[in-house]
Amino acid sequence: MAEGIRLNKALAEAGVCSRRKADEYIFSGAVRVNGQVAENPGVRVMPDDRVTLNGRPVELRAQSRQACWLMLHKPVQVVSTASDPEGRETVLDLVPEPWCRKRLYPVGRLDYFSEGLILLTDDGELAHRLTHPRWHLPKIYHVLVRPERGEDSVPAALALFRRGMTLAEGDRLAPVEVSVIPGASRRGIVLEMVLHQGLNRQIRRMCRDVGFTVLRLMRVAEGPVDLGELAPGRVRQLSSSEVSALRRAVGLEG
Numbered sequence: 001m002a003e004g005i006r007l008n009k010a011l012a013e014a015g016v017c018s019r020r021k022a023d024e025y026i027f028s029g030a031v032r033v034n035g036q037v038a039e040n041p042g043v044r045v046m047p048d049d050r051v052t053l054n055g056r057p058v059e060l061r062a063q064s065r066q067a068c069w070l071m072l073h074k075p076v077q078v079v080s081t082a083s084d085p086e087g088r089e090t091v092l093d094l095v096p097e098p099w100c101r102k103r104l105y106p107v108g109r110l111d112y113f114s115e116g117l118i119l120l121t122d123d124g125e126l127a128h129r130l131t132h133p134r135w136h137l138p139k140i141y142h143v144l145v146r147p148e149r150g151e152d153s154v155p156a157a158l159a160l161f162r163r164g165m166t167l168a169e170g171d172r173l174a175p176v177e178v179s180v181i182p183g184a185s186r187r188g189i190v191l192e193m194v195l196h197q198g199l200n201r202q203i204r205r206m207c208r209d210v211g212f213t214v215l216r217l218m219r220v221a222e223g224p225v226d227l228g229e230l231a232p233g234r235v236r237q238l239s240s241s242e243v244s245a246l247r248r249a250v251g252l253e254g
Contacts, residue, residue, distance in 0.1 A: 004046045007051070013067075014058050032051070035050070071236055074110050078093075078112075095235055107131060108222075117222055119225075129251070130246070135251070140193070143216070145213060154189065162175055174196060
């Protein structure tokens, strides 16, 4: 930060919000630098500048601790948001000491009845890249399904997934890499699906439209990081090599 960095980037790196949300705060007049209202997200700030958001001091990254990156195996019936108006358990409720004291938020979402890998962080810049459409990383899911039209219908359904399909609601989907994991379950067929899009409840809607009942849906990898043997409800810190791999995957490192 010898010449400073853009204010919106500084807010994102401080874990306050995404860069897009930082722009909104700045344009609304909620951000001050050294006591003056910041009018432009491109204003450059130095490590010793005093930045406030709605009157509260913001600790810039150069002044603060290293970013925190965690992996959680989200269980079913847990909400993948920072808070829930209905009072349901959230992913942040599962974060133990000492990480629970940090200002973490989830990167992306898994629906209420899905489980698996979800990342938690206070690194707004990297989180912004990971959730931006330009940088969508491939996400791998293992999906246990029961073909309601019989197993003879499976080859045609998988071929449709691979070609790209149009959902009943009219959404056109990009092709999805899909294969059957032999012998993975006696309850049905386990599919490995690789998604490059981020449509809401995409897998469940795809399966619905081809007559598959989803019995279990688990995300097992996102870009270069994978869930491994992490048990449901457990959290671990990402290694420095995993964080570097994520940064490279979204163009933040060469």
